[in-house]
Amino acid sequence: MKTIAAISTAAAPGGIGVIRISGDEARAVGDRVFKSFSGAKLCDMAGYTCRFGHVYAPDGERLDECVATVFAAPHSFTGEDVVELSCHGGLFVLKAVLQAVFAAGAVSAAPGEFTRRAFLNGKMDLAQAEAVMQIISAQGREAMKAAQAGHDGALSRRIEKLRSDLTDIGAHLAAWADYPDDDIPQVDETMLKTRLAAGKTALKDLLAGFDGGRILREGVVTVIAGRPNAGKSTLMNLLAGCERSIVTDLAGTTRDVVEETVLLGEIPLRLADTAGIRDTEDRVEQIGVRMALDRVKTAQFVLAVFDASEELNDDDRALMDAIGDTPAVAVINKSDLAPKIDRAEIDKHFKEVVTVSAISGEGLPALQNAAAHALKTAELNPNDGILYTERQRADVQEALTALEEAENALLMGMTWDAVTVSLEGAIAALNELTGERVSDAVVDQVFEKFCVGK
Numbered sequence: 471m472k473t474i475a476a477i478s479t480a481a482a483p484g485g486i487g488v489i490r491i492s493g494d495e496a497r498a499v500g501d502r503v504f505k506s507f508s509g510a511k512l513c514d515m516a517g518y519t520c521r522f523g524h525v526y527a528p529d530g531e532r533l534d535e536c537v538a539t540v541f542a543a544p545h546s547f548t549g550e551d552v553v554e555l556s557c558h559g560g561l562f563v564l565k566a567v568l569q570a571v572f573a574a575g576a577v578s579a580a581p582g583e584f585t586r587r588a589f590l591n592g593k594m595d596l597a598q599a600e601a602v603m604q605i606i607s608a609q610g611r612e613a614m615k616a617a618q619a620g621h622d623g624a625l626s627r628r629i630e631k632l633r634s635d636l637t638d639i640g641a642h643l644a645a646w647a648d649y650p651d652d653d654i655p656q657v658d659e660t661m662l663k664t665r666l667a668a669g670k671t672a673l674k675d676l677l678a679g680f681d682g683g684r685i686l687r688e689g690v691v692t693v694i695a696g697r698p699n700a701g702k703s704t705l706m707n708l709l710a711g712c713e714r715s716i717v718t719d720l721a722g723t724t725r726d727v728v729e730e731t732v733l734l735g736e737i738p739l740r741l742a743d744t745a746g747i748r749d750t751e752d753r754v755e756q757i758g759v760r761m762a763l764d765r766v767k768t769a770q771f772v773l774a775v776f777d778a779s780e781e782l783n784d785d786d787r788a789l790m791d792a793i794g795d796t797p798a799v800a801v802i803n804k805s806d807l808a809p810k811i812d813r814a815e816i817d818k819h820f821k822e823v824v825t826v827s828a829i830s831g832e833g834l835p836a837l838q839n840a841a842a843h844a845l846k847t848a849e850l851n852p853n854d855g856i857l858y859t860e861r862q863r864a865d866v867q868e869a870l871t872a873l874e875e876a877e878n879a880l881l882m883g884m885t886w887d888a889v890t891v892s893l894e895g896a897i898a899a900l901n902e903l904t905g906e907r908v909s910d911a912v913v914d915q916v917f918e919k920f921c922v923g924k
């Protein structure tokens with residue numbers, strides 16, 4: 471394989487910029503551009519050591535001071551010999567050094583090619599490679615912890631356990647089908663059903679975790695709804711005052727409208743402002759009100775704000791009815807005033823009800839907690855390993871469908887062969903998830919989402 475090189479730090483000026491070179495020729499290429507002050511050659515250095523020196527252009531022009539670090543195969547990120555040149559982080563400097571590295575024999579790395587080589591060299595499986603991307607794009611602590619656990623192999627271990635269970639069932643069935651006369655214990659159908667059901671539960675748990683993980687990573691489209699004067703703006707200000715997210719562009723997506731994102735505990739709320747929900751004769755207002763109710767219906771999450779100091783009215787009831795199955799928290803605001811609201815009626819409509827004072831901030835931790843429960847992120851344990859890409863979700867869904875087919879085959883009294891075929895389908899889907907057995911097209915698809923230098 472060719473020796474590749476790229477700028478691995480961000481395409482923006484910084485204190486330090488790193489050029490990564492990977493491949494059999496990495497040290498030789500490095501020695502052609504880098505001269506250490508001590509006279510040591512990269513080719514002679516041990517892994518995990520570095521030297522200070524200068525980098526030069528092919529014509530001998532001195533480009534920059536630099537620290538060169540050597541990683542010896544297989545103990546490097548890619549599993550190959552790697553040299554990292556840490557230069558000053560100016561874009562012009564870095565491009566000039568990169569050109570010198572190309573002139574010295576390296577070729578430009580494709581997007582994600584370092585991580586792809588790490589995968590091909592067995593340094594990590596496909597799920598772990600995808601976690602690299604997630605670590606880089608994580609916006610909150612929980613998302614970061616989940617990505618790190620994935621990189622450490624938490625998801626891979628979970629998948630491996632499932633796969634080995636299914637393989638075990640499959641092997642038993644295959645032996646029975648192929649050698650019915652031999653001394654293999656009878657297939658115990660009840661046991662088989664139990665094990666298939668356990669597999670299905672494990673897959674469903676994984677799918678449930680995907681939704682929660684996605685909420686932590688990408689946020690949730692949220693509407694703060696409520697009748698006029700319930701305290702929506704005040705609540706919004708309270709949330710925005712706590713922590714305002716700086717970055718709203720997410721990996722792989724471009725958005726024309728920059729949304730306001732605020733963090734409610736660990737959950738990024740992507741907020742669309744909503745006109746008050748009001749029953750009115752005014753035509754223009756009605757359009758606004760209808761739009762507000764429509765938005766509540768299409769939102770992924772609703773904070774329904776009620777005024778504790780007022781009795782419930784038709785606007786409040788219209789809002790409660792509009793929410794339906796959408797995850798929601800009832801926020802009974804103005805807890806500092808004398809209560810008039812019928813709490814029991816709200817309790818009937820919402821699983822999560824909190825009392826807050828948006829003015830003083832009292833009750834905010836309870837609101838964070840309620841949101842985490844309503845959106846099921848509270849149940850997530852990143853260390854268990856969660857699904858974090860659509861590709862992984864699709865593989866798990868495919869495995870689940872295959873197990874359901876296996877169960878049906880069993881129910882309909884079909885041959886063990888039919889059950890085995892479905893089981894093998896489930897195993898194949900899990901193999902694809904971790905990249906154990908996967909087509910080049912899928913691998914291409916995974917890495918084309920990476921940036922150059924990763």
Ligand code: GDP
Pocket residue numbers: 696697698699700701702703704705746803804805806807826827828829830
């Ligand atoms: P919106 O129309 O739903 O956006 O309501 P606002 O946020 O504008 O609040 C309406 C009024 O209620 C304002 O005068 C707020 O100061 C007041 N308000 C909001 N939250 C509270 C609260 O927790 N306690 C009290 N006493 N007043 C509040």
